[in-house]
Amino acid sequence: MDVQVWTYILVGITFSIYIGIAIWSKAGSTSEFYVAEGAVKPLTNGMATAADWMSAASFLSMAGIISFMGYDGSVYLMGWTGGYVLLALLLAPYLRKFGKFTVPDFIGDRYYSQIARTVAVICALIVSFTYVAGQMRGVGLVFSKFLEVDIFWGVIIGMAIVFFYAVLGGMKGITYTQVAQYCVLIFAFMVPAFFISMQLTGSPIPQIGFGSTLNDGSGMYLLDKLDQLHTELGFAEYTSGTKSMQDVFFITVALMVGTAGLPHVIVRFFTVPKVKDARISVGYALIFISILYTTAPAIAVFSRVNLIDTVSEQPYEEMPTWFNTWEETALLNWVDKNEDGIINYAPGAAIVGAPVIQRDGFEIQRGQHNQVLITNEPTAGPNELYVDRDIMVLANPEIAGLPNWVAALVAAGGLAAALSTAAGLLLVISTAVSHDLIKKQINPNISDKAELRYARIAAAVAVVVAGYFGINPPGFVAQVVAIAFGLAAASFFPAIILGIFYKKMNREGAVAGMVAGLLFTLSYIIFFKIAYPELNTPENWWFGISPEGIGTLGMLVNLVVSLAIGMIYPEPPEEVQEMVENIRYPK
Amino acid sequence: MDRDLQGYWKENLKYLGILLSIWFIVSYGFGILLAPTLNEIQMGGFKLGFWFAQQGSIYTFVVLIFVYVYLMNKLDKKYGVNEEDA
Numbered sequence: 001m002d003v004q005v006w007t008y009i010l011v012g013i014t015f016s017i018y019i020g021i022a023i024w025s026k027a028g029s030t031s032e033f034y035v036a037e038g039a040v041k042p043l044t045n046g047m048a049t050a051a052d053w054m055s056a057a058s059f060l061s062m063a064g065i066i067s068f069m070g071y072d073g074s075v076y077l078m079g080w081t082g083g084y085v086l087l088a089l090l091l092a093p094y095l096r097k098f099g100k101f102t103v104p105d106f107i108g109d110r111y112y113s114q115i116a117r118t119v120a121v122i123c124a125l126i127v128s129f130t131y132v133a134g135q136m137r138g139v140g141l142v143f144s145k146f147l148e149v150d151i152f153w154g155v156i157i158g159m160a161i162v163f164f165y166a167v168l169g170g171m172k173g174i175t176y177t178q179v180a181q182y183c184v185l186i187f188a189f190m191v192p193a194f195f196i197s198m199q200l201t202g203s204p205i206p207q208i209g210f211g212s213t214l215n216d217g218s219g220m221y222l223l224d225k226l227d228q229l230h231t232e233l234g235f236a237e238y239t240s241g242t243k244s245m246q247d248v249f250f251i252t253v254a255l256m257v258g259t260a261g262l263p264h265v266i267v268r269f270f271t272v273p274k275v276k277d278a279r280i281s282v283g284y285a286l287i288f289i290s291i292l293y294t295t296a297p298a299i300a301v302f303s304r305v306n307l308i309d310t311v312s313e314q315p316y317e318e319m320p321t322w323f324n325t326w327e328e329t330a331l332l333n334w335v336d337k338n339e340d341g342i343i344n345y346a347p348g349a350a351i352v353g354a355p356v357i358q359r360d361g362f363e364i365q366r367g368q369h370n371q372v373l374i375t376n377e378p379t380a381g382p383n384e385l386y387v388d389r390d391i392m393v394l395a396n397p398e399i400a401g402l403p404n405w406v407a408a409l410v411a412a413g414g415l416a417a418a419l420s421t422a423a424g425l426l427l428v429i430s431t432a433v434s435h436d437l438i439k440k441q442i443n444p445n446i447s448d449k450a451e452l453r454y455a456r457i458a459a460a461v462a463v464v465v466a467g468y469f470g471i472n473p474p475g476f477v478a479q480v481v482a483i484a485f486g487l488a489a490a491s492f493f494p495a496i497i498l499g500i501f502y503k504k505m506n507r508e509g510a511v512a513g514m515v516a517g518l519l520f521t522l523s524y525i526i527f528f529k530i531a532y533p534e535l536n537t538p539e540n541w542w543f544g545i546s547p548e549g550i551g552t553l554g555m556l557v558n559l560v561v562s563l564a565i566g567m568i569y570p571e572p573p574e575e576v577q578e579m580v581e582n583i584r585y586p587k
Numbered sequence: 588m589d590r591d592l593q594g595y596w597k598e599n600l601k602y603l604g605i606l607l608s609i610w611f612i613v614s615y616g617f618g619i620l621l622a623p624t625l626n627e628i629q630m631g632g633f634k635l636g637f638w639f640a641q642q643g644s645i646y647t648f649v650v651l652i653f654v655y656v657y658l659m660n661k662l663d664k665k666y667g668v669n670e671e672d673a
Contacts, residue, residue: 066641071622074640078614081645085610088652089603093659207642211632221632239626239637249619274670279659283652290645297641584596585668 006408007146014184014412015161018177018419022165025173030452033170034101034431035270040175042277046284048175049268051182051420053080053259053285054292055131056138059185059417064389066300067307070230071241073300075248075548079255081286081293086260088282092269094500096278097583101270102428103263103492104436110499111507112576114441119514121436123491124263128425128432129466130484131264135422136470139415145329145394146411152471158419159467166423166430167459171271174423181416186291188413193295196302196400206298226301229308235347238304244538250549258485258551261493264424267431275586303392306399311385312345316369319343322398327372328364330355331388331395334371335378341369348381355386422466430459483525486547490517490554498562503580509566517558524550595666602658606651614644 027033040048058080066073098106104124108117136155143154165173197209201222214220227237236242243251259265268285269278311319316334326332333355334343351374358365358373365373394414397406434455439446446454491514498505498513528536528547538544545553571577617625622636630638663669 071637071640074618074637077641078618078644081648082610082614085607085648085651089606089655211630211638213632223632223634223637239634240623245619249615252615252619276660276663276670279652279656283649283656286649286652290649294642294645581592584599585592586663587668587670 001404003404003407004147006405007411010405010408010412011147011415014180014416017180018161018165021176021180022169022173025169025176027168027170027172027452030101030435030448030455032172033452033455034427034435035267036170036172036175038099038271038273040271040273042272042281043284044175044179045268045272045277045281047182047288048178049265049281049285050288051178051185051416052268052424053265053289053421054182054185054417055421056135056141056414056418058292058296059189060138060141060390060393060414063296063299063303064392066297067304067392068387068389069241070236070238072243072248073297074241075243075251075255077293077297079252080259081289082252083256083259084282084286084289086256087265087269088279088286090497090500091260091266092278092282093275093586094583095266095496096269096272096275097586098579099270101267101435102431103266103496104432105440106499107492107495107510108436108440110576110579111495111505111510112573113507113511116495116507116511116514117436117440119511119518120492120495121432123487123514123518124428124432124436127262127484127487128264128428129462129469132422132425132429132462132466133469135418135425136466138418139422140470141390142411142414142418146408155467155470158415158422158470159463162419162423162426163460163463166426166463167456170455170459171427174427175271177423178420181420182288184416185413185420186288188409188416189292190295191409192397192400192402192406193299193302195402195406196306196396197298199400200302200305206295206302210298210301222301222305226305226308229305229312233308233312233346238301244544246544247538247541247546247549250545250552252549254489254549254551254555255485257489257493257555259488261488261491261496262484263488263492264421264428266492267428268424299393299396303396303399307387307392308345310399311343313342315342316371317341320399322395324370324372325398326391326395328357330357330374331391333374333386335374335384335386336367336369336371337378337382337384344382344384346381346383348383349379350381350383350386351376351378354388426459426462426466429462430455433458483522483529486521486525486551486554487518489551490521490558494555494558494562498559500580500583503577504566504571505562506566506569506572508569509562509564512565513558513562516561517554520557521551521554524554590667592666592668595662595668598662599659602655602662606655610648610651613639613647618644 031037104117104120107120139158140151140154143149144151165177193206194204197206198204200215201209201212202215203209203212210222214222227239230238272278272281335350353376355374355376358375367373434451438454439451495510495514525547618640625636626634628635
């Protein structure tokens, strides 16, 4: 059977499971809709958190990014796991004890201020919308690549599925579908990794494999070979990287702190019955996440070696068939600059922009070696090869010559990763509207039933808006991910930490801090990423910190402003201090 | 029951200090600041700094959370704030 048939079968089966769970777990009250009645088992919650957290980016793009960044890719590996230590030790148990529904709930009550609540709602909405648009795009991509469905229809199908189980089941439906989605995505990620590790090194465990010797009888370590290949081709050593140390440091902090401050992750710890369960379920979540996150760097190395070995200095006409398949999707391209028929792979971009295939009607135009022609201008540099980083995971099964069902599995896994994260984010958006805005600010006397109806309407509207951005992505989708983490790091994290660990922190300080951190971080990112992208080079950055890492400085700005302004104004009222005292003890 | 909540909080903060120091040393220390130095040491096919940045730090994070859970469950019992007694 070919890949497409397999993909229809696997995607069909997994989607039926998600829909079945949705029908079984229909939410009847706001408590069920927002936090699954706070009755989720820790192990279940850990698994759901892992699926919630690991998005299309973790599943499809991360290994590819690391593959091209080498050591520098460690910022994502450490940044997106180290935040869970902060969550477990500094946030989850106390927020669970606080025991309401949302992060703006905590900020609003702790700082006895509707302004603080509103600032938190706005942050939650910005962070979640930027994130969810990317997920919908991921769904559309998988559909169009594997099922040859138009991106438009891909997104519509994805929207319909998420709509069904998020709007119907709320947190309860989402939790149990996420468990199913975790199983699908982790299986889909590990199977090709096992096979490829076995092929290259003879060790089935990828985490060990990429530190082992090659299977080709040379006795050479895989990583040494990769460093050598890199040096020969003029790249920096794979295991050393090119970013400055302070930038790596700042980006890692921003990602860790941002992770711990993301509302769709935090809210998962409101769903377990006890403080004790909140602590341990962060631990379970990180175990489930680590399985993928320790495998990704291994896949990065395997696919890098495979890619260079297969294409570098080889005649185009001897390329395996997958090369041509992926050329036709415009994710891979070769421009024969020196007209020698040989693929010269070197540092630097090969062409200006992303490839646009030359077509005569629907017919793809081909060059003298039968290569796919594109309309882009070639660059002056020696590099002739364009490789999209997403290809490293998507094409992995084909590059390694694995059976068709494995490639189909990767498609189903990518969809599971994107849908699970999208659903978690949509819930945050709908809760922010129905609970934090309508119930807490506009109409406090609203009945539970009416609030639940508003929650469903908000979720439905959010699905449609997210779908729109998935089909018509704003040009800066990739950049806005930096905004999501930067904002979470510079706004929520310090406000929550001070709220728990500094009893005397008052609303004036907290609000001023959040606003200052937010504005500082936003302006820096907008300046370099959107307004003046041509200035976005290390010489122009403050202290050599890239926009990706600026959230760390924003967090410090927030802390300093909070503490300074907080000193001027009176202490918080007695009952707030008592509340802080109270959340510090499980009972 | 007279519970020494101040004592509980103090011990909690002590645990946090120790565990977060380890968290910092392993990831930011071994994985970033000392990585170039540690890369001189080879462990199997891995340069040690590279290994900490892409593998070791993640394993350490998992262990740290479970140690914290263990310590806190014991601490909750010691000060009588554990939820089972409810």
